[in-house]
Amino acid sequence: MPTKTKEPTYEIGEFATLVGLSAPTIRYYENQGLLKAQRTANGRRYFTEQDIKWVKFLLHLKGTGMSINDLKKYVTWRAQGDATIPNRLDLLKDTKADFMTKYRQVQHHLQILDDKIAWYEAKESGQDTGKEPFADYLKRIGHTV
Amino acid sequence: MPTKTKEPTYEIGEFATLVGLSAPTIRYYENQGLLKAQRTANGRRYFTEQDIKWVKFLLHLKGTGMSINDLKKYVTWRAQGDATIPNRLDLLKDTKADFMTKYRQVQHHLQILDDKIAWYEAKESGQDTGKEPFADYLKRIGHTV
DNA sequence: GTTTGACTTAAAGTTAACTTTAAGTTGTAT
DNA sequence: ATACAACTTAAAGTTAACTTTAAGTCAAAC
Structure with missing residues (x-):
C-alpha cells in the first residue's frame, strides 16, 4: 500500500x-x-x-467571452452555495447565447476572408477574372458581402 | 430604356x-x-x-481578428497597386492562421461551457451526480479540462 | 428668419484587462 | 555570509479602439 x-x-x-x-x-x-x-x-x-x-x-x-466582471458574479454566486445555481445557470446560458451570435458572425467573416484569399491567389497565378471587382466576384461565387 | x-x-x-x-x-x-x-x-x-x-x-x-493597424497596412498596400498583392496575401494568410488557432481554442472553451451548463441542469433537476466535482464529471464524460 | 439637428475640428476622456514600477522582504545556493 | 532570484505591496502606466467634449458652421423645417 x-x-x-x-x-x-x-x-x-x-x-x-x-x-x-x-x-x-x-x-x-x-x-x-x-x-x-x-x-x-x-x-x-x-x-x-x-x-x-x-x-x-x-x-x-x-x-467563451465572459468578462472579469461576469466571472466575479459567477464566483460570488458560487461562494453563496447551491441556492444561486439558477443565477449561475442563467449567466452561463446568456454567455452561450452571446457566444453563438458572435460565433456565427465570425464564421461569415472567415468566409469572406477565405474568398478574398482565393481571389488574390487566382489573380496572382494569372487565372484571374480580369478586372472583376471583388464584390462582383463574391456575387458570382454565391456569397453576399 | x-x-x-x-x-x-x-x-x-x-x-x-x-x-x-x-x-x-x-x-x-x-x-x-x-x-x-x-x-x-x-x-x-x-x-x-x-x-x-x-x-x-x-x-x-x-x-477575423485584424487590428486597425493591420487594416492600415492592407489599405496602404492596396493603394500601391498590384505589386503589393503578395504582401496583402501574406497578411491575409497570417490573419487566417491566427484566426484558426483561436477558433479551435474557442471551440474547446465552448465545449467546457456546454458541459458546465449540462452539469448544472442535471444538478438542478435532481438527476445529478451527487457531490461529484465538475472536473471528475468532465473526466467521466470524456473531456479534459 | 430663426430654431433645430447634423455637420465640422482637435483634443481629451473612457474602458477592460492587464503590466510595470518602486521599494522592500525572503529563500536558496555557494 | 553574501549574492541573487523570487516573492511582497500599492500605485501608476499601457494599449486598442473608440467616445465624448467643446466650440463652431451649415441646411432644412416652420
Missing part, C-alpha cells in the same frame, strides 16, 4: 506558468476575487492542484 | 447607420486612413455605395 504523499504546492511563479498566465495576472485575479491563494507563515502565496483546475476552468469561461 | 439615375450619396450619419458604425467611428477610420470620404463644396463628407461595400469589407477583415 503506497503511503499517501502530500499534494504538491506551487509558488506564484510556477503556478502562473502552469496555468499560462503571468504572476502579476494571478495577483490581479486574486485582487478581483476570482481566486484565493493560501499563504505560508511568511505571507507568501502558494497554490494546489485544485487551484490549477479552478483557474483553468475560469479561463475556459473567459475564453 | 430607363434613364441612368445618379448614384445616391449619404452624409456621415446615414452612412454610419448603413454600415453599423457611429459617425465618430467613421471619422476615426478616415483619420486612420482606412477610408476616404468625398466632400461637398462646404466641406461636408459624403459617401457612395462603393464606400459602403468598402467599409463592410473592412469590417469583415476586422471581424
Whole structure:
C-alpha cells in the first residue's frame, strides 16, 4: 500500500506558468476575487492542484467571452452555495447565447476572408477574372458581402 | 430604356447607420486612413455605395481578428497597386492562421461551457451526480479540462 | 428668419484587462 | 555570509479602439 504523499504546492511563479498566465495576472485575479491563494507563515502565496483546475476552468469561461466582471458574479454566486445555481445557470446560458451570435458572425467573416484569399491567389497565378471587382466576384461565387 | 439615375450619396450619419458604425467611428477610420470620404463644396463628407461595400469589407477583415493597424497596412498596400498583392496575401494568410488557432481554442472553451451548463441542469433537476466535482464529471464524460 | 439637428475640428476622456514600477522582504545556493 | 532570484505591496502606466467634449458652421423645417 503506497503511503499517501502530500499534494504538491506551487509558488506564484510556477503556478502562473502552469496555468499560462503571468504572476502579476494571478495577483490581479486574486485582487478581483476570482481566486484565493493560501499563504505560508511568511505571507507568501502558494497554490494546489485544485487551484490549477479552478483557474483553468475560469479561463475556459473567459475564453467563451465572459468578462472579469461576469466571472466575479459567477464566483460570488458560487461562494453563496447551491441556492444561486439558477443565477449561475442563467449567466452561463446568456454567455452561450452571446457566444453563438458572435460565433456565427465570425464564421461569415472567415468566409469572406477565405474568398478574398482565393481571389488574390487566382489573380496572382494569372487565372484571374480580369478586372472583376471583388464584390462582383463574391456575387458570382454565391456569397453576399 | 430607363434613364441612368445618379448614384445616391449619404452624409456621415446615414452612412454610419448603413454600415453599423457611429459617425465618430467613421471619422476615426478616415483619420486612420482606412477610408476616404468625398466632400461637398462646404466641406461636408459624403459617401457612395462603393464606400459602403468598402467599409463592410473592412469590417469583415476586422471581424477575423485584424487590428486597425493591420487594416492600415492592407489599405496602404492596396493603394500601391498590384505589386503589393503578395504582401496583402501574406497578411491575409497570417490573419487566417491566427484566426484558426483561436477558433479551435474557442471551440474547446465552448465545449467546457456546454458541459458546465449540462452539469448544472442535471444538478438542478435532481438527476445529478451527487457531490461529484465538475472536473471528475468532465473526466467521466470524456473531456479534459 | 430663426430654431433645430447634423455637420465640422482637435483634443481629451473612457474602458477592460492587464503590466510595470518602486521599494522592500525572503529563500536558496555557494 | 553574501549574492541573487523570487516573492511582497500599492500605485501608476499601457494599449486598442473608440467616445465624448467643446466650440463652431451649415441646411432644412416652420
